Amino acid sequence: xxxxxxxxxxVGKALSVLDLVASFGRPVRFAELQTxxxxxxxxxxxxxxxxxxxxxxxxxxxxxxxxxxxxxxxxAHGAWRQSSLAPxxxxxxxxxSLELSETVHLAQLDHGQxxxxxxxxxxxxxxMYSEAGKVGPAYCTGVGKxxxxxxxxxxxxxxxAQQSFHRFTPTTLTSAEALLAELKDIRADGHSFDxxxxxxxxxxxxxxxxxxxxxxxxALSVTSATTRTTLDQLEHHAPRLKNTAKAIxxxxxxxxxxxxxxxxxxxx
Amino acid sequence: xxxxxxxxxxVGKALSVLDLVASFGRPVRFAELQTxxxxxxxxxxxxxxxxxxxxxxxxxxxxxxxxxxxxxxxxAHGAWRQSSLAPxxxxxxxxxSLELSETVHLAQLDHGQxxxxxxxxxxxxxxMYSEAGKVGPAYCTGVGKxxxxxxxxxxxxxxxAQQSFHRFTPTTLTSAEALLAELKDIRADGHSFDxxxxxxxxxxxxxxxxxxxxxxxxALSVTSATTRTTLDQLEHHAPRLKNTAKAIxxxxxxxxxxxxxxxxxxxx
DNA sequence: AAACTAAGTTTCATTATTTGGGACTAATTT
DNA sequence: AAATTAGTCCCAAATAATGAAACTTAGTTT
Numbered sequence: 390x391x392x393x394x395x396x397x398x399x400v401g402k403a404l405s406v407l408d409l410v411a412s413f414g415r416p417v418r419f420a421e422l423q424t425x426x427x428x429x430x431x432x433x434x435x436x437x438x439x440x441x442x443x444x445x446x447x448x449x450x451x452x453x454x455x456x457x458x459x460x461x462x463x464x465a466h467g468a469w470r471q472s473s474l475a476p477x478x479x480x481x482x483x484x485x486s487l488e489l490s491e492t493v494h495l496a497q498l499d500h501g502q503x504x505x506x507x508x509x510x511x512x513x514x515x516x517m518y519s520e521a522g523k524v525g526p527a528y529c530t531g532v533g534k535x536x537x538x539x540x541x542x543x544x545x546x547x548x549x550a551q552q553s554f555h556r557f558t559p560t561t562l563t564s565a566e567a568l569l570a571e572l573k574d575i576r577a578d579g580h581s582f583d584x585x586x587x588x589x590x591x592x593x594x595x596x597x598x599x600x601x602x603x604x605x606x607x608a609l610s611v612t613s614a615t616t617r618t619t620l621d622q623l624e625h626h627a628p629r630l631k632n633t634a635k636a637i638x639x640x641x642x643x644x645x646x647x648x649x650x651x652x653x654x655x656x657x
Numbered sequence: 658x659x660x661x662x663x664x665x666x667x668v669g670k671a672l673s674v675l676d677l678v679a680s681f682g683r684p685v686r687f688a689e690l691q692t693x694x695x696x697x698x699x700x701x702x703x704x705x706x707x708x709x710x711x712x713x714x715x716x717x718x719x720x721x722x723x724x725x726x727x728x729x730x731x732x733a734h735g736a737w738r739q740s741s742l743a744p745x746x747x748x749x750x751x752x753x754s755l756e757l758s759e760t761v762h763l764a765q766l767d768h769g770q771x772x773x774x775x776x777x778x779x780x781x782x783x784x785m786y787s788e789a790g791k792v793g794p795a796y797c798t799g800v801g802k803x804x805x806x807x808x809x810x811x812x813x814x815x816x817x818a819q820q821s822f823h824r825f826t827p828t829t830l831t832s833a834e835a836l837l838a839e840l841k842d843i844r845a846d847g848h849s850f851d852x853x854x855x856x857x858x859x860x861x862x863x864x865x866x867x868x869x870x871x872x873x874x875x876a877l878s879v880t881s882a883t884t885r886t887t888l889d890q891l892e893h894h895a896p897r898l899k900n901t902a903k904a905i906x907x908x909x910x911x912x913x914x915x916x917x918x919x920x921x922x923x924x925x
Numbered sequence: 926a927a928a929c930t931a932a933g934t935t936t937c938a939t940t941a942t943t944t945g946g947g948a949c950t951a952a953t954t955t
Numbered sequence: 956a957a958a959t960t961a962g963t964c965c966c967a968a969a970t971a972a973t974g975a976a977a978c979t980t981a982g983t984t985t
Contacts, residue, residue: 397707398971399943400671404711411735420961429945434963439665443672453962457736459767462774465733466790467679468725483778499727506730509778510751521789522734666942667972688932697974702934721933 406436416454474607475506477640481633482509496532497607501551503533528552528568529561531583531595532608538575539597539605561586580627590615594623598634674704684722742875743774745908749901750777764800765875769819771801796820796836797829799851799863800876806843807865807873829854848895858883862891866902877902
């Protein structure tokens, strides 16, 4: 047992080193990596060398540390462009954020977690820690709950089994039952709230983005702070959010991708 | 000769498949990959399988296509956080963009190219194609020229050799000589311009971000459109930009990283 | 409906690469 | 100067990658 993921040969092992470096959250020395890794020194060393060569890790000679490389950033940008959702939603997010003067998030569901794929700050940004590329819990965020509400029971059960139900704040839902009950309400309303469930003082309304046939694409939220507004006031934005979600979904299905008429060439 | 980059064994070859998928700019079928790849079918197939298993690629069963995976997005977010520049600059970008009501870019130099690492849209966003993670040419962007102006001659020569000098617009600098001459001016002024050299109608002022000891960290720019302002007016922002660049550099060297007092734990 | 075609998947003997203990070197500490 | 620690390199044994060809769908054509 064990190895669910690092099972695919040399490549899988090398990639696990990327996660290892990422897990430190800061550039690390080789010796630090070694203490946290089961690979023998020479093996780990070779992986680090290879990955650095490849631009997946970056070595800083001044501090003698390895960090995640810039090639990852380039590739991630490619991922962002390829995903049909984020580029299409872009203009809609601009419009929403400008119109409502609040922070707007676009998220997708990934392995039972919320992945924030885009964000627009309010003109006066909130002291809040979310960024494109960041992952967060599904059971206690507006976007997470909005998305869960659109899945069939079996899938929801699967995902619930992966939730930690850690109590971040006094209002965090900490049981599957509480969550399921709320999902029912969300299905009825078509939108979800974050009632300071993840960060104290931070509230939001969120709506799912679904195709006409009901397939989940992502979710959209407007976030603010209790010092600035109330849940009731935020709820007024729900119709605007639902329209935007519908517009995004429509563009998605309309543009069943552009069949490469345009050559990427030119660059070089 | 040949293989400068894909020289490191199986891992390098596998990673080259990521670039291949990225190069299409959209999700691709296996057969399409095959036509563009020199790997034998079975080999390419195994790489694609492995990478998909690993979350570096994502397979969409509906369209039978492979795209770049979500693990890349997570890792890239880690890269962004680890890089000392981007997280520190964040608040400064917010402030600049709010104060000047224009689009602000943060960029770094990577393999002779400009890599945009962060961006703040003006309230009224410009029809302009730049995003965090995107790469652009160094010789015809404000940030690119500002950074080149801070490097020693040998490095500049190296980088110039990698530039295409493609003429994007009538004002694009299309020779090494023209560029070198302008770099001289930039060194004298401490800031650079983009005179619609990359996109028609788009202009900017940029300043380098350098340590006290002169090491290049990145660049900062304020971008606008000819329909909205002029170069002369943009130049008024230069002192404000220089102050911000200095502040970012100061924070960078002050915070010679936080030595992990805070445990990443908690998550799960 | 049978024959053809193309895309995707699996097999397996051969071949090339990874593996990792340990030796070596450089830098820091006692 | 000796000891400790961090980083780098080597090479025979062990293992994993390779890729031609066979096989399985799925989609067309006759």
